[in-house]
Amino acid sequence: MTPDETFDLIVIGSGPGGQKAADQATKSGLKVAIVERERAVGGTCVHLGTIPSKTLREAALTITTLKRNADVFDFKLKDDMEVSTLMKRLDSVLQSYTSFISSHIGSTGGKVFLGRASFVDSHTVLVTSVKGTKTVLRGENIVIASGSRPRTPPEIPVDHEHILDSDSILSMIYLPRSLTVIGAGVIASEYASIFSLLGVEVTMIDRTPRPLMFMEPELTAKFLDNFTRNGGNYIGNVKATSVEWNGMQVRTVLDNGQELLSDKMLVAQGRLANVEPLNLGAIQLAQGRNNVISVDENYQTSVPNIYAVGDVIGPPSLASVSMEQGRRAVHHILGKDSHHAIELVPIGIYSVPELSSVGLSEEQAREKYGDHIIIGRANFEEVARGQIAGIQDGMLKMIADPQGKKLLGVHIVAEGATDLVHVGEMAILNGNDIDIFLENILNFPTLGEAYRIAALDIAAKRSKRHSKRHQPRIQKLIDEAELN
Secondary structure: OOHHHHHHEEOOOOOHHHHHHHHHHHOOOOOOEEEEEEOOOOHHHHHHHHHHHHHHHHHHHHHHHHHHHHOOOOOOOOOOHHHHHOOOHHHEEEHHHHHHHHHHHHHHHOEEEEEEEEEEEEEEEEOOOOOEEEEEEEEEEEEEOEEEOOOOOOOOOOOOEEEEOOOOHHHOOOOOOOOEEOOOOOOHHHHHHEEEOOOEEEEEEEEOOOOOOOOOHHHHHHHHHHHOOOOEEEOOOOOOOEEEOOOOOOEEEEEOOOEEEEEEEOOOOOEEEEEEHHOOOOOOOOOOOHHOOOOOOOOOOOOEEEEOOOOOOOOOOOOOHHHHHHHHHHHOOOOOOOOOOOOOOOOOEEOOOOOEEEEHHHHHHHHHHHHHHHHEEEEHHHHHHHHOOOOOOEEEEEOOOOOOOEEEEEEEEEHHHHHHHHHHHHHHHHEEOHHHHHOOOOOOOOHHHHHHHHHHHHHHHHHHHOOOOOHHHHHHHHHHHHHH
16 A cells, blocks of 8 residues: 655554654654544543543532632522533633644644554554545554543443443533442542532442552542542442433442432443554554553564554553653654663542552552551641641651651642652652651641651651650651640
């Protein structure tokens, strides 16, 4: 098949991983084509997932602030609230963001093709537009960043009107009075907590005893407490045996015999790699479980000139990680080795409140260092900025080695957790001791003060364990903290 155009690199998908791959390649002087099947660049992250859901989250937090200051503002959420009203900033956010991406791609020399990509051979990609126009592209190298889509269990009849998935949930016209959420992972927890904050009667159901099982139990306990106080309900250790729209409501029957009725349902039970339209059979590309594309440490597939990054290669399926994978894949194409493998990945969950963690969990630390690890905690009611901002139910948990010196992990639940965790991430990456949070000055009042409080907790426990006095400077700080 004769190509219409030839490039050094073809990137399939313009989500976070594809963007960074294209960006790195154009900066390095490569001629790059980007193929995007949606109406504009940005991928699911921009148009259906990250940006829209966080825009709704900001609206929910604004409403909460107004409710909290009811003595100042005469505020009441009107009946039959349209979801589009709550997200009126979304169009401007999307327009601004996609315009930036498009202009950035254009300014760096990349060329965008809108259409569905499928392989003809390992160097040739056929792009078919919505109108059926076909364009043949040839690339020396190819990066697959085609993302993922919601997984729909066969027993649940998702109709995208009453029973929705994470791609269609924000297509609702009106804010429902009640919502059943099937699932207890990141997407389920984020939407469940946001809608409950908006006054929707939300019920989450899942097989697991608590939501977000991969996070620290102390953090998820505070998340669940907040969710419940906002009117939410979590039913764990159950499975939906049948789901139907009965003409009035969504009827869900659980395996314990319980029946739930709600205006709408969100099904959020994982995602599947977008590989089917790619015609991978034409290039004999190796795939793993659930059809994800298998790659090595350089994101190189079984076909040497083809790389894959982001959701299409499976967990952790984080935008931040996908970006770095895209950059590293192009580095390898250019013959540049990355200095080290990705070992430390911060996790950020934009529920209400946020949860974030980096490094070892308490369980992982005990497995590696034994039961004598030292844990320090800072409850945000102890933090002045938390009091000021009304963030009193947050917590920062630091995990140190048995000597109480080496920082192993940081786990936070509170508004701002996804930003705050980066302080701990840098400390772990740099091998800093716990004492760095005691010997240096942090702004006051800030949520960052929680690091100092948790470090003081560890220092005090360390002192008691070793039955000896700290260095005079550290002991003075502990004594002052105890007096306060």
